[in-house]
Amino acid sequence: MTLFAAEAIHKRFGARVVLENISLGFERDRVHGIMGPNGAGKTTCFNVLTGRHAPDRGRITFDGRDITGLAPQRIARLGIARSFQIMNLFDDTLVIENVLLALPAFRGRRTSVLGKVFEDAGLTDAALAVLDLVGLADRAWEKAAALPYGDRRALEIAVALAAEPRILFLDEPTSGLGAEATQGLARLLDRLRQRYTIVIIEHDMRFLFGLADRISVIHWGQVIAEGTPAELMADKWVKRSALGEVA
Amino acid sequence: MITLSDLSAKGGSPVTWPMGLFLLGLATAPFWLAPIGLYQYLGIEIAIWILFAMGFNLLFGYMGLHSFGHGAYLGVGAYAFGLFQLHVGTSLWGGLLAAVLAATVAGAVVGLFLSHRRGIYFALLTIGFGQVFWFSAIKLHSVTGGEDGLLGIPRPPLELGFASVDLNDNAAFYWFVAALVALVVPLLWRLVNAPFGRVLQAIRQNELRARFIGYEVWRFKWATFTISAATAGLAGGLFAMAQESAYPDVMSLHQSGLIVMMVLVGGGLVSFWGPVLGVILYFIARDVLGGLTETWLLWYGLMFVVMVMVRPEGLAGLFHVLRPGKGRA
Ligand SMILES: Nc1ncnc2c1ncn2[C@@H]1O[C@H](COP(=O)(O)OP(=O)(O)O)[C@@H](O)[C@H]1O
Ligand SMILES: [Mg+2]
Numbered sequence: 001m002t003l004f005a006a007e008a009i010h011k012r013f014g015a016r017v018v019l020e021n022i023s024l025g026f027e028r029d030r031v032h033g034i035m036g037p038n039g040a041g042k043t044t045c046f047n048v049l050t051g052r053h054a055p056d057r058g059r060i061t062f063d064g065r066d067i068t069g070l071a072p073q074r075i076a077r078l079g080i081a082r083s084f085q086i087m088n089l090f091d092d093t094l095v096i097e098n099v100l101l102a103l104p105a106f107r108g109r110r111t112s113v114l115g116k117v118f119e120d121a122g123l124t125d126a127a128l129a130v131l132d133l134v135g136l137a138d139r140a141w142e143k144a145a146a147l148p149y150g151d152r153r154a155l156e157i158a159v160a161l162a163a164e165p166r167i168l169f170l171d172e173p174t175s176g177l178g179a180e181a182t183q184g185l186a187r188l189l190d191r192l193r194q195r196y197t198i199v200i201i202e203h204d205m206r207f208l209f210g211l212a213d214r215i216s217v218i219h220w221g222q223v224i225a226e227g228t229p230a231e232l233m234a235d236k237w238v239k240r241s242a243l244g245e246v247a
Numbered sequence: 248m249i250t251l252s253d254l255s256a257k258g259g260s261p262v263t264w265p266m267g268l269f270l271l272g273l274a275t276a277p278f279w280l281a282p283i284g285l286y287q288y289l290g291i292e293i294a295i296w297i298l299f300a301m302g303f304n305l306l307f308g309y310m311g312l313h314s315f316g317h318g319a320y321l322g323v324g325a326y327a328f329g330l331f332q333l334h335v336g337t338s339l340w341g342g343l344l345a346a347v348l349a350a351t352v353a354g355a356v357v358g359l360f361l362s363h364r365r366g367i368y369f370a371l372l373t374i375g376f377g378q379v380f381w382f383s384a385i386k387l388h389s390v391t392g393g394e395d396g397l398l399g400i401p402r403p404p405l406e407l408g409f410a411s412v413d414l415n416d417n418a419a420f421y422w423f424v425a426a427l428v429a430l431v432v433p434l435l436w437r438l439v440n441a442p443f444g445r446v447l448q449a450i451r452q453n454e455l456r457a458r459f460i461g462y463e464v465w466r467f468k469w470a471t472f473t474i475s476a477a478t479a480g481l482a483g484g485l486f487a488m489a490q491e492s493a494y495p496d497v498m499s500l501h502q503s504g505l506i507v508m509m510v511l512v513g514g515g516l517v518s519f520w521g522p523v524l525g526v527i528l529y530f531i532a533r534d535v536l537g538g539l540t541e542t543w544l545l546w547y548g549l550m551f552v553v554m555v556m557v558r559p560e561g562l563a564g565l566f567h568v569l570r571p572g573k574g575r576a
Binding site: 081084092102111 | 354408434437438440441442443445446448449452453455456457458460461462463464
C-alpha cells in the first residue's frame with residue numbers, strides 16, 4: 001500500500017527548473033532508494049516532500065492526507081522525519097539532548113518553564129535507547145560538536161529516529177563515511193527496515209542495491225527509471241547516467 | 248568553545264555556587280557598599296538593571312534574537328507605574344502589576360510583528376518599534392507629560408498587614424528591590440533549564456532542525472520576546488519608583504544600546520550570569536571613571552569595542568576558561 005505519494009511535482013528556483021514533473025510513491029514498510037548524479041535534484045526533491053520548499057505544482061499526500069505546502073514543523077508532527085545531507089545538529093549541546101529534543105513526548109513538555117530538562121527518567125531512557133540503536137549510547141553525555149565525523153552522521157540519523165517516524169527520509173547517510181562506517185550503517189539500516197518505512201537518497205550504488213526494495217533514478221529533475229535493483233541493473237539508461245557517474 | 252549550554256547541561260539545579268554568591272551579594276550589599284566608597288542608591292540602580300538585563304538576555308543570548316529597542320519596554324513599565332499612581336491610586340502592587348501588564352501587552356503585540364523575522368530585519372524592526380514608543384512618549388503630551396515626563400511619582404509604602412514599610416527610605420527600597428530580584432532571577436534560571444528554555448536554545452543553534460523536529464519556532468520567539476518585555480516592565484516600574492519620575496529618555500535608543508553593551512561586555516552570550524557582571528561593571532565604570540573624567544562614557548565605549556574584538560565571550564568568558572566544569576546531570 002502506498003503510504004506517501006508525490007504526483008507531478010514541479011519546482012524551480014528563479015529561472016532554473018530543478019524538478020520537472022516528478023511522481024514518486026513509497027510503499028509502507030519498504031525501503032525506497034533514490035539515486036542520480038550530483039545536482040540531479042534529489043535533495044531538492046526531499047526538501048519539497050518534507051515541506052522546506054513548497055512545490056510550484058503537484059500534490060503530495062501522506063497516508064491519504066494532502067500535505068502539499070504544509071510547513072515543515074507540521075509535516076514533522078505527522079510522523080515524517082528526515083536527516084540532512086549537510087549535517088544539521090544542535091552543536092552547542094549534549095549528544096543526548098539532540099535526541100531528547102526530537103522525542104514527541106519531550107515536545108509535549110515544551111511549555112514547561114519550571115520542569116528540568118533531564119528530570120523525566122522515562123524520556124532520558126528513551127533518548128538513550130535511540131542512541132543505543134545507532135551505537136552512540138556511550139557518548140550520550142558528550143558535546144555534539146566534539147563527536148568525530150562518522151558519529152555525527154549517526155547522530156543525524158538518531159535525531160530523525162527519535163521523532164518516532166512513520167516514514168523516514170535519509171539524505172545520503174553514507175556521504176563522507178569510510179568503508180567500515182558505511183558497512184556499520186548498512187547493518188543499522190538493515191535493522192531499521194523491520195520497523196520503518198524508509199526513503200533513502202544514496203550515491204553509493206552497492207550500498208543502495210543491497211538495501212532497497214525499489215529504486216527511482218532521478219536525472220535532470222526527472223525520474224528516468226524505476227524498478228527493483230535487479231530490473232535497474234538491466235536498464236541501459238541507468239547504466240549511462242547514474243551508474244556511469246559513480247563508477 | 249564555551250556556550251550558554253555548558254552551564255545548564257547539569258540540569259539547572261537552583262543551588263549552584265554562582266547563584267549562592269549572587270544571592271549573598273544581594274543580601275549583604277547594604278553592609279559593604281558604603282565602606283567601599285559607594286552608596287545605597289547605586290545598589291538600587293544595579294539591582295533594577297540586573298532585572299532588565301537578565302530578562303533581556305533571555306532574548307538576546309539564549310534565543311539569539313538581537314533587539315536594539317528594548318528600552319521601550321523599560322519605559323512602558325515606568326510610565327504605566329507612574330500613570331497608575333497619578334490616575335488610579337497610590338498602590339505599590341497595583342503600580343507594579345500595571346507596569347508588568349503594560350509591558351507584557353506591548354511586548355506581545357510587537358512580538359507578533361517580529362517573531363517571523365530574523366537577522367537584520369528583526370533588529371531593524373526592534374529599533375523601529377522602539378522609536379515608535381519613544382516618539383509617542385514625547386508627543387502624547389496630555390498623557391505622558393511630553394519631554395518632561397511624569398514627575399513626582401510617589402513611592403507607595405509596602406503594606407505587610409502587620410506593618411507598613413516606607414520605601415522613600417533608600418535602604419528599605421533596596422531591600423524591596425533585592426527581594427524581587429532574588430525571586431525573579433532563580434525563576435529565570437529555572438526557565439532556561441526547563442524544556443521551554445532548552446527549546447529556545449535549540450532554536451538559536453539550529454532553527455531549521457528545530458522546525459524539522461516539529462517545533463513552531465515563531466511561537467517560541469514570540470513568547471520569549473513577551474517574557475523579556477514583561478521583565479523589562481517590572482524593572483521599569485521599579486525604575487520609576489527609584490527616580491520618582493518617568494521620562495522619554497528611559498526608552499531612548501541610548502538606553503536600548505546600553506543594555507546591549509552591558510549584556511555583551513558581561514558575557515551574556517556565554518553565561519547566564521554575564522548580564523550581572525556587565526551591569527555591575529557599567530555602574531562601577533560610571534561612578535569610578537565618571538569621578539575621574541567627564542569623558543568616562545568614551546572610555547567605557549572603547550572598552551566595549553576592545554572586548555568585542557578580543558574577548559567576544561565577555562567577562563563571564565574569563566571565568567569559564569578557569570572552570571573545568573564537565574560531566575553529566
Ligand atoms: N534553494 C535553492 N535555490 C536555488 N537553487 C537551488 C536551491 N536548492 C537547490 N538548487 C539547485 O538545484 C539543483 C539540484 O540540487 P540538489 O537538489 O541539491 O541536487 P542533488 O541532491 O541531486 O545533488 C542544483 O543545481 C542546485 O544548485
Ligand atoms: Mg543532495
